Amino acid sequence: MIQRLLPFLTLIALFVGLSIASPDHFLSKTNLSSVVRQTAVINLMALGMTLVIISGGIDLSVGAILAMGGLMGTMAMAKGQPILVGVFLGVLTGCLCGFLNGFLTTRLKINPFIVTLGTLGILRGTTLIISNGLPVHEIPAAFSYLGEGNLVGVPFVLWVLVICAVVVHVILEHTRLGRYAFSIGSNPDAAYYAGIPVAFHTTAVYAICGMLTGLGGMIEASRLMTGQPTAGQGYELQAIAAVVIGGGSLRGGEGSVIGTLVGAFIMGLLANGSDLLGISPYLQQAIIGATIILAVSFDELRKRKMVH
Amino acid sequence: MLLQLTAIQKRFGGVVALKNGNLAVAPGEVHLLLGENGAGKSTLMKIVAGMHQPDGGEMLWKGQKVSFSKPADASAVGIAMVHQESLLAPHLSVAENIFLGREERRAFGWVNRPRMLDQARRLIEEHRFPLHADWRVEKLSPAGKQLVEICRAIAHGSSLLIFDEPTSSLSESETQEVFRIVKTLRERKMGVIYITHRLEELRTVGDRVTILRDGETVHSCGLNEITNERIIQHMVGRELGSMYQRSALAPGEELLRVEGLTRKPLLHNVSFQVRAGEIVGMAGLVGAGRTETCRALFGLDQAEAGTVHIAGQAVTVRSPREAVEQGIALIPEDRQRTGLATALPIGHNLTIADIGKVSRMGFLLDHARERGLAGEYARKLRIKCESPRQLAGRLSGGNQQKVVIAKWLVRGARVFLFDEPTRGIDVGAKVEVYEVMDELARSGAAILMVSSELPELLQVADRILVMRQGRITGELPGRTTQEEIMKLATLHDGGALLEETAE
Numbered sequence: 168m169i170q171r172l173l174p175f176l177t178l179i180a181l182f183v184g185l186s187i188a189s190p191d192h193f194l195s196k197t198n199l200s201s202v203v204r205q206t207a208v209i210n211l212m213a214l215g216m217t218l219v220i221i222s223g224g225i226d227l228s229v230g231a232i233l234a235m236g237g238l239m240g241t242m243a244m245a246k247g248q249p250i251l252v253g254v255f256l257g258v259l260t261g262c263l264c265g266f267l268n269g270f271l272t273t274r275l276k277i278n279p280f281i282v283t284l285g286t287l288g289i290l291r292g293t294t295l296i297i298s299n300g301l302p303v304h305e306i307p308a309a310f311s312y313l314g315e316g317n318l319v320g321v322p323f324v325l326w327v328l329v330i331c332a333v334v335v336h337v338i339l340e341h342t343r344l345g346r347y348a349f350s351i352g353s354n355p356d357a358a359y360y361a362g363i364p365v366a367f368h369t370t371a372v373y374a375i376c377g378m379l380t381g382l383g384g385m386i387e388a389s390r391l392m393t394g395q396p397t398a399g400q401g402y403e404l405q406a407i408a409a410v411v412i413g414g415g416s417l418r419g420g421e422g423s424v425i426g427t428l429v430g431a432f433i434m435g436l437l438a439n440g441s442d443l444l445g446i447s448p449y450l451q452q453a454i455i456g457a458t459i460i461l462a463v464s465f466d467e468l469r470k471r472k473m474v475h
Numbered sequence: 476m477l478l479q480l481t482a483i484q485k486r487f488g489g490v491v492a493l494k495n496g497n498l499a500v501a502p503g504e505v506h507l508l509l510g511e512n513g514a515g516k517s518t519l520m521k522i523v524a525g526m527h528q529p530d531g532g533e534m535l536w537k538g539q540k541v542s543f544s545k546p547a548d549a550s551a552v553g554i555a556m557v558h559q560e561s562l563l564a565p566h567l568s569v570a571e572n573i574f575l576g577r578e579e580r581r582a583f584g585w586v587n588r589p590r591m592l593d594q595a596r597r598l599i600e601e602h603r604f605p606l607h608a609d610w611r612v613e614k615l616s617p618a619g620k621q622l623v624e625i626c627r628a629i630a631h632g633s634s635l636l637i638f639d640e641p642t643s644s645l646s647e648s649e650t651q652e653v654f655r656i657v658k659t660l661r662e663r664k665m666g667v668i669y670i671t672h673r674l675e676e677l678r679t680v681g682d683r684v685t686i687l688r689d690g691e692t693v694h695s696c697g698l699n700e701i702t703n704e705r706i707i708q709h710m711v712g713r714e715l716g717s718m719y720q721r722s723a724l725a726p727g728e729e730l731l732r733v734e735g736l737t738r739k740p741l742l743h744n745v746s747f748q749v750r751a752g753e754i755v756g757m758a759g760l761v762g763a764g765r766t767e768t769c770r771a772l773f774g775l776d777q778a779e780a781g782t783v784h785i786a787g788q789a790v791t792v793r794s795p796r797e798a799v800e801q802g803i804a805l806i807p808e809d810r811q812r813t814g815l816a817t818a819l820p821i822g823h824n825l826t827i828a829d830i831g832k833v834s835r836m837g838f839l840l841d842h843a844r845e846r847g848l849a850g851e852y853a854r855k856l857r858i859k860c861e862s863p864r865q866l867a868g869r870l871s872g873g874n875q876q877k878v879v880i881a882k883w884l885v886r887g888a889r890v891f892l893f894d895e896p897t898r899g900i901d902v903g904a905k906v907e908v909y910e911v912m913d914e915l916a917r918s919g920a921a922i923l924m925v926s927s928e929l930p931e932l933l934q935v936a937d938r939i940l941v942m943r944q945g946r947i948t949g950e951l952p953g954r955t956t957q958e959e960i961m962k963l964a965t966l967h968d969g970g971a972l973l974e975e976t977a978e
């Protein structure tokens with residue numbers, strides 16, 4: 168039990184530690200909201216990734232999906248579409264990209280690692296072709312509210328994140344789709360023998376992941392106030408890391424929304440703390456890498472203790 | 476004494492698997508370890524093999540106190556275990572597997588292949604194993620894989636060999652082969668511990684017997700000092716009613732009609748019908764095409780020719796999903812691999828085939844209802860568990876089997892295909908399974924029951940179909956004899972250890 172709580176305890180320890188080390192800066196409202204804003208995008212992608220990983224898959228293309236979604240949404244706005252239509256288009260683009268991933272993995276029966284490695288290249292390339300490699304700047308000023316605005320005193324993105332987290336949690340724990348995802352990830356043969364429409368639900372999971380990533384792309388665009396065709400590079404690894412630190416298993420069948428959120432915030436606080444304490448960004452990367460390995464090895468240790 | 480265990484204890488979290496495990500094995504003795512599902516047999520043996528560490532008690536090996544922290548420690552002193560799930564490297568050859576981890580090396584770490592092959596060949600010849608040193612292990616049947624594990628144990632000079640339910644997935648002739656090997660091991664003064672749920676084989680192989688109940692050794696004696704009835708009493712701790720015999724009922728309308736089902740080279744023109752309320756047995760040797768028939772009916776393999784009618788309607792079934800929609804259920808033979816999500820709770824496993832039963836508005840899960848349903852079936856099949864929230868992988872082998880069976884009972888169907896339903900299930904619980912099947916038949920289901928245990932077919936089935944080499948060779952009434960069945964099943968006994976490749 169104590170080991171299952173380890174990610175929570177780590178998060179709390181980090182929070183307390185940073186509050187003591189840098190009480191004025193760390194606990195200031197500006198700093199805390201900026202942590203929330205910075206991690207919101209990774210958090211959203213990680214939520215989708217949680218579903219994918221639980222179902223036994225992986226999505227390496229989320230960084231590219233993020234850029235594609237952001238670009239489509241901002242281009243629509245630049246062409247004079249209302250903000251809401253732009254955001255909707257961004258999310259829809261993400262959803263379609265995710266659907267493509269799911270379709271390829273289930274129909275061609277190719278390993279998702281390979282499929283999404285491929286679509287990572289395809290989507291990134293397509294985004295660069297569509298945009299000619301140039302960022303989109305002509306965005307209505309009001310769009311910045313999505314990433315930078317506040318609603319009743321808290322960052323607007325926090326509301327978005329909370330709603331999405333609740334929805335994904337409900338999907339996982341209380342719906343058929345979630346139960347099937349666990350089942351497919353835990354033993355795909357058994358799921359198939361049980362008559363579960365495996366291909367349909369696997370595709371749905373990738374599509375949802377794409378949707379959340381598309382939304383992340385719009386938030387990223389809103390924070391930068393540009394549609395960057397090169398946005399989101401390397402984000403896939405952070406999203407996967409968040410899931411894994413939070414107890415998700417790359418072998419499928421394990422993971423939770425709470426765990427993933429905790430995982431993402433641990434990484435967010437590590438980055439923020441390093442900034443506050445003046446630790447070099449190079450060392451920062453190494454610290455985050457070490458955290459991933461530590462978290463997973465503790466989790467493996469716990470599981471081995473239980474099973475044998 | 477070769478091995479002496481005293482007061483061994485083992486807990487898994489809150490679950491007490493062993494309270495007081497005692498066992499003494501002498502060299503040259505075949506020691507049977509018996510007990511109900513979940514009694515702690517496998518756990519005790521995994522402790523001996525170094526896979527689990529005991530929480531208490533003493534283990535003496537050749538008179539010396541020992542403790543093993545990993546399997547390698549146990550194999551170093553000469554203890555080997557033949558596992559149910561094969562732990563071999565499938566892409567390597569038989570010889571390579573026998574010497575895996577102990578390859579003879581030449582200079583620079585080169586493996587001395589010719590010598591290894593040669594040694595493996597001699598070993599196989601000496602014991603007259605139906606194997607070839609250069610066969611690839613993935614091509615072997617479960618029985619063949621077990622033989623390789625046995626070869627390994629002998630090659631490593633083990634003096635104690637543990638078999639955990641070795642014959643549960645073997646055909647009759649393969650079982651005889653295992654008995655023969657066990658006897659040669661005994662002649663070589665090795666100790667053998669043998670776990671089984673098949674009472675009819677006890678006296679063919681065993682010398683002594685130790686019975687576990689709820690994690691405690693309740694009895695230990697020579698096999699000639701005890702009757703089977705007493706053994707069962709010790710196992711279940713109560714009197715078990717007389718032999719189960721199902722009373723047939725008048726069959727209703729024809730629910731399943733199969734005509735000319737063909738899938739070369741495994742199935743040739745298979746035709747039969749099953750009526751509502753009927754339990755039709757299917758006998759035959761392993762590889763006779765019984766499992767293939769079930770697979771084709773359930774849409775796991777596509778038949779080349781033939782028609783299937785469900786309740787008079789012609790149906791085509793191309794996937795398990797379509798089969799389920801047509802009201803067909805398959806309780807597969809290979810239950811751990813194809814039936815169970817070990818990392819998920821028992822409750823999830825039970826409801827996965829019919830989640831609609833525990834859903835509101837078609838998609839929101841009703842957890843309370845799920846737990847209730849899971850609890851109900853756990854009681855019905857006597858699944859020994861803490862709660863429906865326990866992970867399925869933490870159950871004993873036999874109880875895992877019961878979960879898979881229960882999953883399809885929860886789902887319900889018009890046509891049930893039971894493939895070896897009582898494999899690995901203890902005597903008491905076997906009767907529960909028969910009773911559940913009977914109940915299904917009485918409520919109007921048609922049941923096809925594939926089984927390699929002839930006594931149980933005779934007890935349960937209304938009619939018995941016999942298959943050989945992909946063909947139905949005859950149909951017998953339920954009250955026939957084992958000899959009649961074997962006659963139809965073995966005109967030519969292939970018993971090949973190499974599985975037929977589908978070409």
Ligand SMILES: Nc1ncnc2c1ncn2[C@@H]1O[C@H](COP(=O)(O)OP(=O)(O)OP(=O)(O)O)[C@@H](O)[C@H]1O
Nearest residue numbers: 474487492512513514515516517518869871872873
């Ligand atoms: N890894 C584990 N974690 C938790 N509980 C376990 C674990 N392994 C076994 N158990 C529990 O220990 C008890 C004994 O299990 P064991 O596998 O030894 O039974 P068994 O006698 O081999 O039964 P079977 O005939 O069904 O194979 C069972 O109640 C089982 O649920």
Ligand SMILES: [Mg+2]
Nearest residue numbers: 516517871872
């Ligand atoms: Mg067992």
